[in-house]
Amino acid sequence: MDVLYFAWVRERIGIPREQVETSAATVADLVAELRLREERYELAFSDLTALRVAVDQKLTDFDAPLGGVREVAFFPPMTGG
Amino acid sequence: MDVLYFAWVRERIGIPREQVETSAATVADLVAELRLREERYELAFSDLTALRVAVDQKLTDFDAPLGGVREVAFFPPMTGG
Amino acid sequence: MRVVVQEQPFDIGAETITFAAGHKEMGAIVTFTGIVRDLPDDPLQAMEIEHYPGMTEAALTEIAQTAIDRWELGDALVIHRYGRLVPGEMIMMVATASKHRKDAFEAAEYLMDYLKSRAPFWKREITNTGESWVSSKAEDEDALTRW
């Protein structure tokens, strides 16, 4: 699936998006996998309360299931307006 | 003093303004004097709860004193905006 | 602060852009515009607005100044027309500028609530069957209790 990063999450991980092969059942499982990869991931995901997640472009929670999902995005709380 | 009428008060009395010689102490006293004049005044002032009054262009109450006042205006509740 | 009472139409676009451009140190601009409703099935032909020259300007200025004093407001604008308007025409507008959106919104609502019931304007509706003065609404008077 496509995994997207925005704002300081993108900066910490160093790329705006990547293809990830995973069998993670939930967003939380995917995060756990990513954190094991490299320190930049560990750093980006160190405090989940500071992060928001969207699955297929809809805001959701970290326990959201990933079955059939094409796109997951991680980012800080929004600051529009 | 000048006495002004607006909206349906003006229509009932038939003139937009007039000079009134009075020694009325309060707006209520002035209204009592005017009501004695002619039926069109009696008609215009028959229900004071449906009227508002401004003294020297400031909204006030019917018990407002008239000493030194130059202009009194009677009108229905405002409907601007 | 700018308070305008005029018979002729105003340009909502030009007024909004001028007001906003004049307050770049404020992050939030709110405007309200009142329009004579143009209803296909409504027999309204025109709306005539009477006002009390002199007192109108004083009342609007006092309302705007109270808003500026009460909220953290950089500026306020009030434009209100009088005379004969046809459906679709703009009756009035207010604008507020603040550093905070909450202040800009609340102050604009305050301006509208007071302008409705405390500024000396009276509307008369001209329909196919006759003319009648618009009655004040209890809800407009009640709206003031919020402030």
Added chain:
Amino acid sequence: MRVVVQEQPFDIGAETITFAAGHKEMGAIVTFTGIVRDLPDDPLQAMEIEHYPGMTEAALTEIAQTAIDRWELGDALVIHRYGRLVPGEMIMMVATASKHRKDAFEAAEYLMDYLKSRAPFWKREITNTGESWVSSKAEDEDALTRW
């Protein structure tokens, strides 16, 4: 309903006049405009706004549709920019049209509250000393509890 996400500036005057002119059957139009604050003593040089193409439009459309469904609203407009903006530039605007001023005001405030914390935009401030992401405010999240 119209939702626009664009890099280039928008014309607040033209947008407001077009929106209002398109809703003559509505008596009340409210607009909100957000401006990059231009503070004389503030070292802010620019504001960069990042967004999530695709999701942004979907989120704004959902927020606007919710407002239209919840209030007696004739229409809603949302315009939000992204990219690099300098102080004094307009970031975004919303507009609402209703028969009732209370609905127009409340719906505009709702749009702003949700747009602030639920539409995928992130602001970065560039100052003389560096760059930093704007933190979300607890008060912005708290504002949602009103609805």
